[in-house]
Amino acid sequence: MDKSWGSVILSGGKGRRMGYEDKSGLSYRGETFLEAISRQLGMLGGACYLSRAAYKAGEAHHGFTVIEDTVKGKDGEWIGPMGGIWSCFERTGEDCLFFVSCDMPMFRSVMAERLLGYMKPGVDVVLWRTRQGRIQPMCGLYSRSCVPVLRQLMEQQDYRMMGLLDHLECVVVETSKEHIPDQWFMNVNTPEIYGKLKQITPSVLAVSGSKNTGKTWLLEHLVSMLSRSGVRVAVIKHDGHEFEADVPGTDSHRMKKAGAFGTVVYSGSQYALVKSQAGMEAGDFFGFFPEADLILLEGQKYSSYPKIEVLRQETSCSPVCRPQTVLAYVADCQVDQEGAQEPRRVFTFDQMDEVAELVIGHMDGSL
Numbered sequence: 514m515d516k517s518w519g520s521v522i523l524s525g526g527k528g529r530r531m532g533y534e535d536k537s538g539l540s541y542r543g544e545t546f547l548e549a550i551s552r553q554l555g556m557l558g559g560a561c562y563l564s565r566a567a568y569k570a571g572e573a574h575h576g577f578t579v580i581e582d583t584v585k586g587k588d589g590e591w592i593g594p595m596g597g598i599w600s601c602f603e604r605t606g607e608d609c610l611f612f613v614s615c616d617m618p619m620f621r622s623v624m625a626e627r628l629l630g631y632m633k634p635g636v637d638v639v640l641w642r643t644r645q646g647r648i649q650p651m652c653g654l655y656s657r658s659c660v661p662v663l664r665q666l667m668e669q670q671d672y673r674m675m676g677l678l679d680h681l682e683c684v685v686v687e688t689s690k691e692h693i694p695d696q697w698f699m700n701v702n703t704p705e706i707y708g709k710l711k712q713i714t715p716s717v718l719a720v721s722g723s724k725n726t727g728k729t730w731l732l733e734h735l736v737s738m739l740s741r742s743g744v745r746v747a748v749i750k751h752d753g754h755e756f757e758a759d760v761p762g763t764d765s766h767r768m769k770k771a772g773a774f775g776t777v778v779y780s781g782s783q784y785a786l787v788k789s790q791a792g793m794e795a796g797d798f799f800g801f802f803p804e805a806d807l808i809l810l811e812g813q814k815y816s817s818y819p820k821i822e823v824l825r826q827e828t829s830c831s832p833v834c835r836p837q838t839v840l841a842y843v844a845d846c847q848v849d850q851e852g853a854q855e856p857r858r859v860f861t862f863d864q865m866d867e868v869a870e871l872v873i874g875h876m877d878g879s880l
Contacts, residue, residue: 516608516632516656520554520625522547523651524615525566525582525597530703537615539701541710542804546618546701551577553622554613562605564597564612580604584667592672598655599663607657614651618710619697623743627691628654637662637681643688643695644877650674652698692742692869694806696877715747715802716876719810719820721834726823727862728811731843735809738869744876747802749795750811759787807876819875821868824848841871 524537524547531539537547544552547563554561563577583603584596594612601610609632611625628639632654640653651674662680666672688695701707720728720735736746759766765776765787775788795810795818802808810818814834822834826846832839841858842848850856860868 517606518609518611518629518654519560519562519605519607520557520611520613521562521564521580521597521601522550522554522577522615523564523594523597523612525564525591525594526616528702531701531707532704536701539616539618539707541618546615549618550613550615550620553620554611554625556622557625560605560607562601562610564601566591566597586670586672592667594651594674595663595667595672595677599660599667602655602657602660602663609654609656611654612651614700616701617652617698618701619699620652621697621743624652624693624697625654627693628686631684631686632656633684635682636684638678639684639686640678641688641693641698642685643698644874645695647698648675648678648685649698650678651700689870692738692744692866692873694744694873694876715799715805715808717799717808717810717818718840718872718875719813719816719818720823721812721814721816721820722823723814723828723833726825726828727843728823731821731823731862731868732809732811734865735869735872738865739807739872744873745804745806747805747808748811749798749808751795751813807872821871840875841868843868 522537524535526536528534528536537545539546541549551561561577563579564582565579566582580601582591582596582600584592584599586592598612611628613620613625624641628641631639636656637659638653638655641649643649659681662677666677666680699706699710701710720732722728732748736748739746759769759776765778769776769787775786778785795813795816799808813820814822817838819840820834820838822832822839822842824830824832824842824844824846830844830846831849832842836850836853836857839857841860843860843862845862848859
């Protein structure tokens with residue numbers, strides 16, 4: 514996209530369903546919603562604005578350029594998002610503006626970045642549509658070309674966002690096409706939803722099967738695809754044999770040989786920890802990755818974790834995992850599912866988009 518653009522966090526609502534609390538100030542994973550969203554937008558570059566309908570001079574706004582919503586209805590009431598969009602185009606010189614609501618704390622920068630690629634001449638707005646068919650007007654890229662329609666509808670006192678879209682040239686991008694989890698569009702606008710947000714933990718999924726079936730290959734491709742879509746993936750691998758954790762010749766190896774029961778090596782951006790401790794299981798390491806969206810396990814074929822089982826004709830086409838724990842199979846042969854109460858889908862190794870969608874469906878809890 515050659516046009517100039519910026520991003521806007523819309524925070525003009527009264528928060529009535531949240532007990533009139535400023536939703537942008539609610540906390541999630543150690544930072545406010547406003548801080549979390551602004552951090553993601555900051556990764557994109559370009560100007561970032563904060564739209565407010567009740568801006569008070571002197572308030573702290575984390576370095577944003579604050580744009581006051583100046584549009585009110587005939588009775589002096591704020592008219593909602595349309596007023597914020599109008600005011601931002603009036604106050605900025607941007608050709609396009611990406612708008613995101615302040616009550617979407619799970620927002621990721623990729624949700625804006627992907628839409629930029631769909632903005633072409635003649636397009637007024639680019640929006641997401643979730644797998645459930647829901648259009649997301651408060652997470653969309655708007656062109657200045659929508660201003661005349663905004664003006665007309667506001668004069669008619671028609672403030673419905675979906676009504677606005679009916680008059681614009683829209684490009685709708687499917688979340689399934691770009692592997693964007695629908696969960697990220699969660700609007701936290703009630704205490705009940707806020708409570709659910711606090712209970713969200715990383716999804717766990719195992720990639721299992723017999724030896725030499727392609728588990729590592731599948732994991733590598735999944736991690737690559739999902740990471741490109743902004744999903745934070747951690748991988749935990751079980752090794753059935755004892756292994757040398759500290760490479761011989763390193764300082765940490767020398768300390769281990771000298772008698773230390775554990776070592777830590779760290780830099781300004783990463784660390785590695787080795788500790789001698791028997792009886793560890795995969796779940797013992799989940800706490801190391803609180804920021805993860807997804808934890809992938811390699812192995813765990815006899816566990817109760819939900820899993821994708823990998824099979825190769827040269828090894829065996831008979832599953833080794835309990836059928837009730839398997840979400841799907843990835844195989845290069847006809848999978849023997851005789852006797853299974855609910856046969857699972859079987860993907861080939863060149864159907865990675867479909868496998869990625871299965872994983873995202875597991876993350877969204879839609880399976």
